[in-house]
Amino acid sequence: LEALDFCDVLHPLTVERFTEEFWGQKIYTTSLTEDMQHRMMAKFHDGKLGDIAAECRKEDNTKYSSEEISDLEAQFEGQRRTLNLPWAFCDGALELQSSFIEKVGLGNDIEVGVYFSKVGSGMVGSGWHSDNNHNITIQVCGQKDWYVIPGNTNTVGNRGLLEQPRNGHEQGCRIPATGPADTACYNMRPGSVIYLPPGYWHQVVPVEEDSFSVDIRIANLAQCKWICEAVFVSLLAKFYGQSDRLLAVNNEDMGQGFSASLRPQVQHIQQNLEGILAECKPLRCIPFEALHTDGLSKGASLDFLRESNFLAPPLDSGASVGLNRLVAMSLKRRDDEVLLVQLHSVSSLSTMEYIRFTVLCLIDVLDAMQLLMGHAKVPIGVLYRKSPGDELRTLLRALVHANV
Incomplete structure (x- = not known):
């Protein structure tokens, strides 16, 4: 049928x-x-x-x-x-x-x-x-x-x-x-x-x-919820990652003003809100293949995403890319030829799951993807030199289009 x-x-x-x-x-x-x-x-x-x-x-x-x-x-x-x-x-x-x-x-x-x-x-x-x-x-x-x-x-x-x-x-x-x-x-x-x-x-x-x-x-994702998600992960990255100081609401915050630890976080939002939102775009639904899907865990080959034209325009090698802070990425070798790029996003703020998806691609992209995972931002040209060939260029275009 x-x-x-x-x-x-x-x-x-x-x-x-x-x-x-x-x-x-x-x-x-x-x-x-x-x-x-x-x-x-x-x-x-x-x-x-x-x-x-x-x-x-x-x-x-x-x-x-x-x-x-x-x-x-x-x-x-x-x-x-x-x-x-x-x-x-x-x-x-x-x-x-x-x-x-x-x-x-x-x-x-x-x-x-x-x-x-x-x-x-x-x-x-x-x-x-x-x-x-x-x-x-x-x-x-x-x-x-x-x-x-x-x-x-x-x-x-x-x-x-x-x-x-x-x-x-x-x-x-x-x-x-x-x-x-x-x-x-x-x-x-x-x-x-x-x-x-x-x-x-x-x-x-x-x-x-x-x-x-x-x-x-x-x-139905309300814009106000997404603004809060983006601000939350930005604050986590800047103030909470390596801090040995307890950054919890205290008596001073419950009063008329801001505590010394809260004020720089407020200033960070005031000064960088548009940039925060630009770096944490809402995630798009990625086309999937039944062959690579297991219930709620969706997946597709990179070839399928290419054929579906689920791609951003060609990327400028002089620009830089980084992972959306709401997304965790893991890399798994399936054999000597296939790499699984697994994407998962569950908000620590709202507990909403935004993505659970695996992209199957050639293992040629492994070095570049490992470099991308280890840094907040990486020049695209550096990634291209790390893993030459069309596979990485296509993968990056797909991930950028997904806002990952």
Whole structure:
């Protein structure tokens, strides 16, 4: 069967019109063509829970055991529970992820999950709630009613309507009325598609037959969060790396002024903020190959990234490059010819994981990459002399384009 294409999910709207008119702004609904519905069913094992669960992962990227899958099936059939498997990696899920990265390119993280529901199993999620991501849901089998109320798209976290506010920002957010006059209801039948921007309040209720739906989630990274991430890693690098002095909030900081240890950090931010942000750009989603992907750990060969044109323009050999301070890099030899360049980023501030990716390339680049790992910045010309040839030039262009 032909691979799933995200453009077919939006049809008849083009990607360009979708991103200009709806992305992060308002709800969009459409329906799949009959051919696309057929391919969705086939690529998601005809909606069979056991087969799909066997290709899902848990939060720690481990697979579900046969016993766990049996328990999930029992919960669904016997206890009439709604099941949410947020990390699916069957062919259909991988194709939708890959196509979104290629055709849309928005967001720094894309995940595909699945929902199984029975009539009477209750509402999906925690009743009325809002999510801190872009949601595109495709109804494959059965029917659900989506009740929706517009919300603040500049949300910074998931929240249930009845949850107590956790901070001043949430305290200031308006809690909407949820009566019939205040909500819009969308009836999702097989083939229906709905896009929901971040922050929109919603609840979902199965209404007919066993329901199976596919959920595409695209991370919504607020600019204020990224500014904080960049400032945090800059302060860590300059003041906390080799310091033998405890740099913790003290009584003086709790008073009217700044302590002697805090003042230089404040000055560093005031004087260098634009440079800090320029050196710590948000990471792009990197195109991946199923062959080199293991669940949440994505990967691709450098040849694939070259063919996908995931490359920055040719680099000036007189310029310098350095690793984004949010990213850790490790180098592993696979054999005498292949080098694994492993990229990982988990924020020490927000605990958010931004990247877990491996690039497979020729081992010719090893000396240059070791030099890059050992220094904050290295002239590109020096790296070229360390590892001559096109492989390093292509690898650097791919990493620069990814903002790594």
